Every structure is written in structure tokens, then in C-alpha cells.
Amino acid sequence: MTIALALDAGLAVLVLAVASWTVGARATFPAVVGFVSYGLLLTLVWVRLGAVDVALTEAAIGSGLTGALLLGAAARLRAGEAPAEERPGAILRLVAAALSATVAAALAAAVLFLPDPAPTLAPAAAENAAATGLGNPVTNVLMAFRAMDTMLEKVVLLLALVGVWSLAPDPLWGGRPSPSHQSDPHGVLAFLARLLPPVGIVVGIYILWAGADHPGGAFQGGTILAAMWLLVMMAGLTEPPPVSRRRLRLVLIAGPAVFLIVGLGGLWLDDAFLAYPVAYAKPLILVIEFAMTLTIAATLGLLLAGPPERKLGR
């Protein structure tokens, strides 16, 4: 048994153990902590599988951002959380167990009876990689071959933000999200929030830029920028903007809008929606990615800031 195999086996066992611990955790807070560590372990799994792009996304979104969202939710729920004392009846538990076993069996069957060789479009994607002038095959697929999916993803993100905002009561509509933390302006957090963002902004933009030829891209870069913005907001150095501000909304729709415009342009200049003229493929993709990064950073930051809780003008 080689060292690499032992490492992979240990990682797999650890992922399974943390997953079952998270499912079994009774209180919300430990479950969230378990979920975050599970995400970090999954990141290592993706690295071991050679999917560094997915690993970056898992660390940034799956573990980091979702973890922060869930932590916020757990903190809000803490006051009203009833101790889990009502136990479901025997029949309900049996039915739930049977359902879970069925789903697990179906999933196992789906994996075990995959056709061999598995259906894949990877050779086709690799063959046409030169058409866009980008060196990273993942970015190629995301931005050119399956651009429609990526564009709709951004629209979904926007819809999620609208969903969060719609939780605001009527009189507060258009106001500022409340700062989630009251902190000492001379404290440690404020110090970190002054020190880290310059580094984080450079790293975020670097990851966006490197995404053309190496693992990285708009989503990962945008998440880092969002994290920097959140850090500054949490430290109380800046206020979250009122959700009715025009400039903010322009930033929020910039990504999907640029994507749509370029896509419609493809309809006019070329022969299909989202078809990039070959000579301009790379610059067009870069323009879309920059607009998307801005939108992603703003959307993710506001998702975490929550619904408006203070009236406008205060």
C-alpha cells in the first residue's frame, strides 16, 4: 500500500465520519460546525482527484460562504430553538428509514450500473479548446461551451437575493440591512479589517485573472472579494448599503446583463445565441467574467448581510 493510497483511504473515512457526525448532531450550531469541516475535507478530496477548480469553489462557496450563512441562521434561531425532546413515533421512524434506504440503494445502483466507458464530452471539449484562446478547460466549458448554464446560474443568484430581501417587512423596504455585529472600532476585528482587504482584493482579482489559464475564475475571485467586503462590514468600518440604491442595483445586474447583451450580439453577428465571434472570443469572455465577478461579489455580500432591517435615512 503506497502512502498516497493510505492518505486517500484515510481522507475517505474521515469525510464519511464527519458527515455522519454532522447528520447526527442534535443542536444547530455543532451541526453547522460539522458541515464546515465536512466542506474543507471535501475540498481536499477534490484536490486529490485533480479537480482544483472544484476544490476552490467548494472551499469558497460550499464551505466558507454557505457555512457563514448557516452560522448566521443558527445564531438567529438560537433563541427560539426548542430542545429536541419530541421523538417521532415508531412507524414514522420506520418509514423514514425505509425511504432513506431506498434513496441510498437507488444512488448506489446508479453509480454501480454506469455504462462503461462512461458517457463523456471531455474529448470534444478538449478538441475545441483552441477556439476560445483560453488555457483552462474548465473556464472554456463554463464560459463558452455551456455558457447558457453559467448565465442562468447568475440569474438564480439574483433571484435568491430577491428572496432574501422579500423577507423585509413593508415599512423597512429599501432600507439598510442591519450590521450583523457591533464591534469596537479600535478592536482586533477592526484591525484585521484594515489589514487584510488590500491583500484579499489583490488575491481575488488574481484568481479571476488566472482563471483563463489556471484553476480559478469569476466565482472564486468574486467570493474572495465578497468576503473582504463582509469583513469590513462586520468590523463596523462601513455600513451595508440601502438596498434601494440605484448604483448597487446596477452592479447587481451587471453580470447577467453583459452576458445577455453579448449573447444577443452573437445572435446578430454569428448564427446562434451566445456564439462568440472567434476573433473576439477571449476579450468577450474576459469582459463577461469581470462584470460577473463584480455582480457575484455584491450579491454574495448582500446575501450574507440579510434583509433590510433599518429604515432608509437613519
Place this chain on the structure above:
Amino acid sequence: MVRDVFTVLAVTAGGFFFLAGTVGLLRFPDTLTRLHALTKADNLGLGLVVLGLLPRMQGPLGMLKLVAIWLLVQLAGATVSQLIARAARPGGPPP
């Protein structure tokens, strides 16, 4: 050869500090002493691992990246442990 020995020694020492930090985290009685154990793992453990890996890097840029990672982890670790310690202090703000 000398570089190999150096790497093995430094990374092993780093691993020892991680182990000791984890044992401390599990065994120490209260939050502040646990934080003490944890920061040892972060600072010394990761520092020694980075030190051991430095001769393995191709160029000075790779070395700089490794050192930058160590410094960033130090910064994050120091800040978080300060925040946790303040929250844990009797009479401190609620967590």
C-alpha cells in the same frame, strides 16, 4: 541529501507540534488554555512545515508564496483567538 534530511526533520517537528496542539485542545480544561494549545499548532507547527518545504520549491516566488500563506494563517489565527478569548473572558461580551 542534506536538503532531504532538513525537510524530513522540519516537517516531522511541525507534525509533532500539530499533534501536541490537538492533544492539548482535547485535554486542556478551559477555553483559554485550549486556545494556547491551538495557537502553538498554528504558529510553530505550520511554521516548521513551511520551513521544511522551502528548499523543495522551484524558485523564490514559490518560497514567497509559502511564507505568505504562513503569515496569513498567523494573522487569521491571532485575530480569531483574540476574539474567542474576549468572548470567553468572564464579564466579556456574549459570544
